[in-house]
Amino acid sequence: MAGFRGAQGNLRLENVTKEFTDFLAVDDLSLEVPRGSFFALLGPSGCGKTTTLRMVAGLEQPTTGRVFIGDTDLTGSRPYERPVNTVFQSYALFPHLTIRENVAFGPKRRKQKDALKLADEALELVQMTQFAGRKPAQLSGGQQQRVACARALVNHPEVLLLDEPLGALDLKLRREMQVELKRIQTEVGLTFVHVTHDQEEAMTMADTVAVMNQGRIEQMGPPEVLYDLPKTKFVANFVGQSNMGEGKITGTDGDFLVAEVYGSTVRIRKDRTTVQSGNLVFGVRPEKVKVSRNKPEGIGNDVRGIVKDVSFIGVATSYLLEMPSGTTWSVYEQNLDLDRIDLKPGDEAWMIWDAGHAFGVEIEGEQS
Amino acid sequence: MSTVQSTPPTQSTSSAGYKPSFLKRSQLWLASHFSIFAAVAVLLYLFLPVAYVFVFSFNDHGKTNIVWRSFTWKHWQDPCRVPGACDSLVVSLEVAIIATVVSCIIGTLMALALVRYQFRGKDASNMLIFVPMATPEIVMGASLLTIFVQGFANIGLDLGFWTIVIAHIMFCISFVVVTVRARILSLDPKIEEAAQDLYAGPLGTFWRVTFPLILPGVLGAAMLAFSLSFDDFIITNFVSGNESTFPKFVYVSAKRGIPAEANVIGFSMFVIAVLLVVGSQGISAWRKSKTA
Amino acid sequence: MSALAAHTPTPAPAGGDEFHTRRNGKMAFLLMLPGLLWLGLFFVLPLYQLFEVSLQSRYPGYPGYYYRDLNFHNYAQALTDYAPHFARSFGYAGLATFFAFVLAYPLAYAMAFKAGKWRGLMMICVIAPFFTSFILRTFAWSQILADEGFVVRFLNFFHLLPSEHIINTPVAVIAGLTYNFLPFMVLPIYASLERADARVIEAGGDLYANGFTTFRTVTLPMSMPGVLAGTLLTFIPAAGDFVNMELLGPQRGKMVGNVINDQFLTVPGGYPIAAALSFTLMAAILILVFLYVRRFGTEELV
Numbered sequence: 001m002a003g004f005r006g007a008q009g010n011l012r013l014e015n016v017t018k019e020f021t022d023f024l025a026v027d028d029l030s031l032e033v034p035r036g037s038f039f040a041l042l043g044p045s046g047c048g049k050t051t052t053l054r055m056v057a058g059l060e061q062p063t064t065g066r067v068f069i070g071d072t073d074l075t076g077s078r079p080y081e082r083p084v085n086t087v088f089q090s091y092a093l094f095p096h097l098t099i100r101e102n103v104a105f106g107p108k109r110r111k112q113k114d115a116l117k118l119a120d121e122a123l124e125l126v127q128m129t130q131f132a133g134r135k136p137a138q139l140s141g142g143q144q145q146r147v148a149c150a151r152a153l154v155n156h157p158e159v160l161l162l163d164e165p166l167g168a169l170d171l172k173l174r175r176e177m178q179v180e181l182k183r184i185q186t187e188v189g190l191t192f193v194h195v196t197h198d199q200e201e202a203m204t205m206a207d208t209v210a211v212m213n214q215g216r217i218e219q220m221g222p223p224e225v226l227y228d229l230p231k232t233k234f235v236a237n238f239v240g241q242s243n244m245g246e247g248k249i250t251g252t253d254g255d256f257l258v259a260e261v262y263g264s265t266v267r268i269r270k271d272r273t274t275v276q277s278g279n280l281v282f283g284v285r286p287e288k289v290k291v292s293r294n295k296p297e298g299i300g301n302d303v304r305g306i307v308k309d310v311s312f313i314g315v316a317t318s319y320l321l322e323m324p325s326g327t328t329w330s331v332y333e334q335n336l337d338l339d340r341i342d343l344k345p346g347d348e349a350w351m352i353w354d355a356g357h358a359f360g361v362e363i364e365g366e367q368s
Numbered sequence: 369m370s371t372v373q374s375t376p377p378t379q380s381t382s383s384a385g386y387k388p389s390f391l392k393r394s395q396l397w398l399a400s401h402f403s404i405f406a407a408v409a410v411l412l413y414l415f416l417p418v419a420y421v422f423v424f425s426f427n428d429h430g431k432t433n434i435v436w437r438s439f440t441w442k443h444w445q446d447p448c449r450v451p452g453a454c455d456s457l458v459v460s461l462e463v464a465i466i467a468t469v470v471s472c473i474i475g476t477l478m479a480l481a482l483v484r485y486q487f488r489g490k491d492a493s494n495m496l497i498f499v500p501m502a503t504p505e506i507v508m509g510a511s512l513l514t515i516f517v518q519g520f521a522n523i524g525l526d527l528g529f530w531t532i533v534i535a536h537i538m539f540c541i542s543f544v545v546v547t548v549r550a551r552i553l554s555l556d557p558k559i560e561e562a563a564q565d566l567y568a569g570p571l572g573t574f575w576r577v578t579f580p581l582i583l584p585g586v587l588g589a590a591m592l593a594f595s596l597s598f599d600d601f602i603i604t605n606f607v608s609g610n611e612s613t614f615p616k617f618v619y620v621s622a623k624r625g626i627p628a629e630a631n632v633i634g635f636s637m638f639v640i641a642v643l644l645v646v647g648s649q650g651i652s653a654w655r656k657s658k659t660a
Numbered sequence: 661m662s663a664l665a666a667h668t669p670t671p672a673p674a675g676g677d678e679f680h681t682r683r684n685g686k687m688a689f690l691l692m693l694p695g696l697l698w699l700g701l702f703f704v705l706p707l708y709q710l711f712e713v714s715l716q717s718r719y720p721g722y723p724g725y726y727y728r729d730l731n732f733h734n735y736a737q738a739l740t741d742y743a744p745h746f747a748r749s750f751g752y753a754g755l756a757t758f759f760a761f762v763l764a765y766p767l768a769y770a771m772a773f774k775a776g777k778w779r780g781l782m783m784i785c786v787i788a789p790f791f792t793s794f795i796l797r798t799f800a801w802s803q804i805l806a807d808e809g810f811v812v813r814f815l816n817f818f819h820l821l822p823s824e825h826i827i828n829t830p831v832a833v834i835a836g837l838t839y840n841f842l843p844f845m846v847l848p849i850y851a852s853l854e855r856a857d858a859r860v861i862e863a864g865g866d867l868y869a870n871g872f873t874t875f876r877t878v879t880l881p882m883s884m885p886g887v888l889a890g891t892l893l894t895f896i897p898a899a900g901d902f903v904n905m906e907l908l909g910p911q912r913g914k915m916v917g918n919v920i921n922d923q924f925l926t927v928p929g930g931y932p933i934a935a936a937l938s939f940t941l942m943a944a945i946l947i948l949v950f951l952y953v954r955r956f957g958t959e960e961l962v
Contacts, residue, residue: 406766485688504900
């Protein structure tokens with residue numbers, strides 16, 4: 001028993017599957033989170049991310065597969081036997097206990113002698129010392145959130161799980177807490193596993209982001225890589241925005257593949273596509289695209305469209321253009337030029353980009 | 369009724385000095401206060417018999433205590449003077465205390481299972497808990513009497529104190545389950561998960577988190593069970609044999625005339641109960657104001 | 661009583677992939693066991709026994725002795741001999757339920773929307789009379805409604821009473837039933853009104869302007885679960901009651917409860933008929949309840 005609690009090292013999930021009576025929540029999932037890193041599980045609601053988290057916490061048991069911390073197999077052990085603590089989405093503070101008693105709850109259960117002193121230290125870490133004597137109901141959402149963090153952190157868990165901890169906060173507070181959580185993580189140096197459906201939150205906070213969809217990890221990597229080079233159509237859409245169109249690969253040109261999209265010829269670097277022949281989904285990020293009134297000189301990497309909407313946002317101007325196929329592309333252009341291009345809805349315009357920014361992914365349904 | 373009709377804004381701005389007629393205003397005032405008057409009237413109606421019980425506890429009555437004759441303190445000085453009055457009160461209190469404790473334990477366990485677990489036969493169990501509340505007391509009393517007389521008497525369980533206790537526990541269970549279940553349903557199950565996550569085992573989780581949180585519901589259920597048991601007459605009348613509870617004592621003596629001592633006891637119970645309720649509410653309010 | 665008042669439904673926690681109910685059948689069984697045993701042994705089994713008794717036949721010539729039988733004639737006899745008693749039970753209980761509703765609604769409404777800081781005190785006032793033995797209170801009504809009491813004298817002064825009496829008439833019985841079960845009507849209605857959002861009712865006021873229309877189209881439908889629970893909690897005990905009839909009612913023209921009580925406790929050899937009466941009463945009430953439940957769902961009631 002004590003063995004579980006003493007586990008140290010990377011968090012590792014091996015072929016974990018969780019089936020509920022009526023559906024498959026997590027489907028053969030394997031991943032490794034390096035010790036001391038900030039890891040985010042990103043995905044839409046119902047994608048299995050919370051179930052994954054609960055299996056790490058021990059609140060659910062996997063149907064098949066194993067959960068490790070370091071070399072210790074935690075599969076089958078109870079939540080209270082694991083060196084893992086959770087910050088719940090609803091905070092789940094004990095309403096009948098004061099803030100200090102809430103934080104001291106874990107240390108007391110582990111029979112630590114200076115439980116109250118540890119609690120005070122943890123409250124200091126989250127700057128909640130002056131509220132120690134209050135009951136949870138007397139605190140605001142943001143304050144409760146900090147207490148929930150302190151209550152988990154005070155135990156110095158090997159892995160700290162955060163289940164959409166900022167979901168209930170308003171936008172401003174959420175941004176503040178993101179910075180705060182990141183600071184705390186750097187300060188205590190623990191492994192944080194953060195579950196969220198907010199891609200911006202995942203990208204600003206995490207060292208590594210895993211994008212989950214329908215019980216599987218679609219792609220995993222540092223936020224910038226995920227954004228720059230999505231490997232699936234789902235990731236391209238879920239992490240940031242993408243302009244996409246279906247096309248057909250027609251040939252090669254040195255390091256590039258040549259494809260036909262919306263009647264235009266486009267190029268994709270061979271190492272930026274998961275498809276090397278046949279049909280593919282071509283994509284390029286909105287801020288990588290420029291608009292122009294005239295067809296630019298050169299070798300393609302442009303598409304013609306009709307301007308549907310122009311909105312000036314200050315730092316940038318955003319355009320919506322309708323493609324020949326009927327889909328809408330968006331362009332996000334920084335206002336760097338002195339003379340702005342004067343486009344109005346209904347105008348015809350060309351979109352141009354650097355071939356190096358384009359990416360290609362498989363058409364969904366054609367995946368094996 | 370709830371909202372007094374607000375005059376349309378256009379009207380009030382165009383004529384700043386507009387005032388509805390006296391008749392109209394009094395009509396509105398009546399409409400918005402009607403429920404308050406009705407409520408006070410109904411509350412007075414609820415208390416009228418209690419007032420009678422109180423007043424007639426001072427009546428120096430003859431054979432029957434129906435008509436007011438003259439004032440006396442004597443019934444208050446020794447309410448136990450009447451044979452059976454205080455004995456039956458003691459029996460009632462004993463029965464109520466045992467029935468409350470046992471039905472609260474049994475009912476709370478059931479409520480926990482019904483909210484926190486998924487199991488086969490849950491619907492049937494819910495039904496079994498609901499039906500006793502929808503069964504007239506007289507039917508429960510009659511059926512218990514037949515089983516006690518024709519069945520359990522053969523194994524040495526004769527009508528008396530313990531058959532009353534058994535019956536009272538039975539009809540209290542459903543009410544306890546319903547009350548406690550409402551409380552458990554209002555709790556976030558994640559709070560228990562948090563306790564487990566923070567190294568509390570199953571027992572630790574129950575005693576340090578679950579139980580303190582459902583305690584108000586259990587106390588409410590206990591109050592309910594106690595008053596149901598203490599005041600029960602119909603079922604008790606069937607299963608009590610020669611044992612007498614306070615309501616049975618009152619009912620039996622009603623045929624000859626209820627002695628004023630019964631009024632003294634009944635009214636005292638009322639005062640004690642109200643003081644307890646007001647006191648506990650006062651304490652919790654005081655505690656809240658202290659921590660705030 | 662607070663059972664229904666305390667019932668506050670909680671919205672299901674948000675989030676698609678969260679499961680809170682545990683699937684540990686053994687633990688659930690252990691928790692349920694004592695209660696199921698108790699209810700099985702002292703509710704279901706006695707009812708079965710009662711059912712058996714209701715089909716027993718008497719030994720001719722030995723009053724108080726029966727033998728096991730399938731004598732459905734008991735039911736026929738019970739229904740034909742005591743049909744008027746059933747009619748009175750359901751009629752009086754129905755009227756009492758109606759009057760209790762009329763009295764309870766304004767009180768519950770005032771508690772929910774008008775009472776403000778007095779709410780707690782009003783709640784105590786509704787429950788407090790319970791703490792005086794209900795037989796004492798019912799007996800007090802026999803004093804209040806007695807010929808010498810102020811009610812009868814007042815009404816007689818204006819010649820408003822046809823028979824110049826209230827006590828020992830069905831009117832007194834209905835009055836007693838109404839009074840005894842009034843809190844059972846108030847508390848569930850209050851609970852459902854309190855749960856209803858006062859702002860919705862105000863919005864209704866804005867839309868309809870007329871106070872009565874608001875009440876009819878917005879307030880009343882929102883409190884319907886409470887009204888239904890209250891109706892059942894009043895009607896069921898009232899239909900089975902015999903104490904009010906005994907203390908306040910006439911010598912002749914009793915209710916089913918009185919018959920069952922007398923047949924069981926005073927008439928030798930009355931068991932089978934009394935059991936048949938009990939079963940018929942219970943069946944009639946359960947049918948009514950299930951019609952309600954089928955229309956409006958159990959969760960609000962249980």
